[in-house]
Amino acid sequence: MKLNRREFVGTGVAAASTLAAPIVHAAGHGKPKVVVVGGGAGGATAARYIAKDSEGEIDVTLIEPSRSYYTCFFSNLYIGGFRELDSIEHSYGTLAAEYGINVVHDWATGVDRDAKTVALAGGGSVPYDRLVLSPGIDFVEGSVAGWDLNAQNAMPHAYKGGSQTELLKAQIEAMPEGGTFVMVAPPNPYRCPPGPYERISMVAHVLNTSNPTAKIIIADPKESFSKQALFEEGWQKHYGGMITRIGPDFGGGNVTVDPAAMTVDIDGETVNADVVNVIPAQKAGHICDAAGLTEGNWAPVVPQTMQSRMDENIHILGDATNQGDMPKSGYSANSQAKVAAMAVRGALTGSRVFPAKFSNTCWSLIETNDGVKVGATYEATDEKIAKVDGFVSQTGEDAALRKATYEESIGWYEGITTDMFG
The missing domain is CATH 3.50.50.60 (FAD/NAD(P)-binding domain)
Known part of the structure; x- marks a missing residue:
């Protein structure tokens, strides 16, 4: 079923409650198929959670051109000499070996929304019942x-x-x-x-x-x-x-x-x-525009499920989205991925879908052991992901607190990368 934007916006509130009815999947037999495009904080997390929590009931394919993923978050610490390059490098081996995810190292070049297939640069296409797009950013041509x-x-x-x-x-x-x-x-x-x-x-x-x-x-x-x-x-x-x-x-x-x-x-x-x-002006990764899922530079989504407002069979995560108050960050993408993964499982297997909750924290290092942070919690409304409350480090904090904030960021990095890659 295709919905226009106005019709689909109206279904956003009901989406979470109706996802419990399993769909008839595209192949007509066998397991339902989920394709995830982009292996970063949003895509890798979504692929892992869908595969892990469905306990083998869903076939998951992750399309990512890079065999090694270097996190953009913490890359500044590598520039500053606080990290080695290999400490921000991650592979997809565990996702394949332990979670049964079919990892395809290729570029996704287009989406046929009627046929429900993703085209690959290397030739051929991959069918899906649900598609998750987490392509990150591209740059606005001519912005500098x-x-x-x-x-x-x-x-x-x-x-x-x-x-x-x-x-x-x-x-x-x-x-x-x-x-x-x-x-x-x-x-x-x-x-x-x-x-x-x-x-x-x-x-x-x-x-x-x-x-x-x-x-x-x-x-x-x-x-x-x-x-x-x-x-x-x-x-x-x-x-x-x-x-x-x-x-x-x-x-x-x-x-x-x-x-x-x-x-x-x-x-x-x-x-x-x-x-x-x-650092030029930015927009959603090209695949979103190629699939006809953008308004302006970004892809609008339904907050409760991270579904595209243009296509209910596609979920969009992270930096590429126009979702409301959340900043474009690795933490945000990881948080949104878990909401989308739950919605996808509900749609395909009839599993229970809980109300969406989101959070984000961004840490920054100013000098050795001088760490600061900002963050918030969010909820899904009809119109957007809306900020509920927030926090930020204060000027004049003592050295012990700043060091503790930096050490907290180190723990978070280990936690989120494990959450992404297993």
Whole structure:
């Protein structure tokens, strides 16, 4: 059954209560089939929970091009020298071996919503009864004048984990004495709201030790940013006058880059840079747009089930979604995946579906043992995932509390990656 947007929005409230009726699956016989596209915090979690909790009643296929997954969260700590690269690298072996998930290392290139199949770059297609899309982000073409993906080796974004993160770290370490690092920060909304500013902290940590006369410039199109008071307090405390942020009032949103010349023009003033980290405006991963599931740059979903508002047989998770108040983060994607997994099992096996609950916490490291955090709990309403209450670290906290916050983040990382990959 296909529903238009208005009709499907109206079914959102009832969805959780009606999912207990099993559907007749596409193959007509055998087990129902779930295909998950994207093996990150949303997709890997959803695949694992569907396979684990259905106890073999559902065939689960996970489509992910990378054989090794590097988490974007904690990649800044690798840049800062607090983690080794292999500590943020994870494989899909346990999902296949222990949970029976069919892991396909290929690109999903399209979705035939009528035939209920996912096309693969390597040829052929995979049928589904329910499809879970968790493709993360892509970049908005032309959002930073002078930059496109062809320039990512000269001016890396490093906003997808892996080789880009390695490249940016190497460039920072190779900066000449007294050199200049420039970040072009993204406009809202984007993946991991505190992420660019934690990255600045980690770059400053490296340079403060090895290149203390270097300068860091942030060209920022936003009036304010996540945990701003905490970051600015920490930068002043630990890094003196090393960091300069140029906000929109002073031209931070009017930027042109020249990768060949390694220059950044900020509101008419040219900066000669040694390293330029361009983090462009972002949108849902391409597969969402290719499947006709986006409005503008993001994919709208029904909060109670994470179902697409365009297609009730598709659930969308994480950074790609327009869901309401939750930030785009690994924690959010993991939380949403568990809600979607429960909804999928209810639809396909008749298992009980409980009311959706969501939570998120984002930790950031400013300097050694100086950790801060922000977080909230959320509930599903008819219109959106709505914030219920929240918390944030305070300026002026003592060193013991900040160290405990950092250590808490280490425990969370181990916990969420185990939750994702088994």
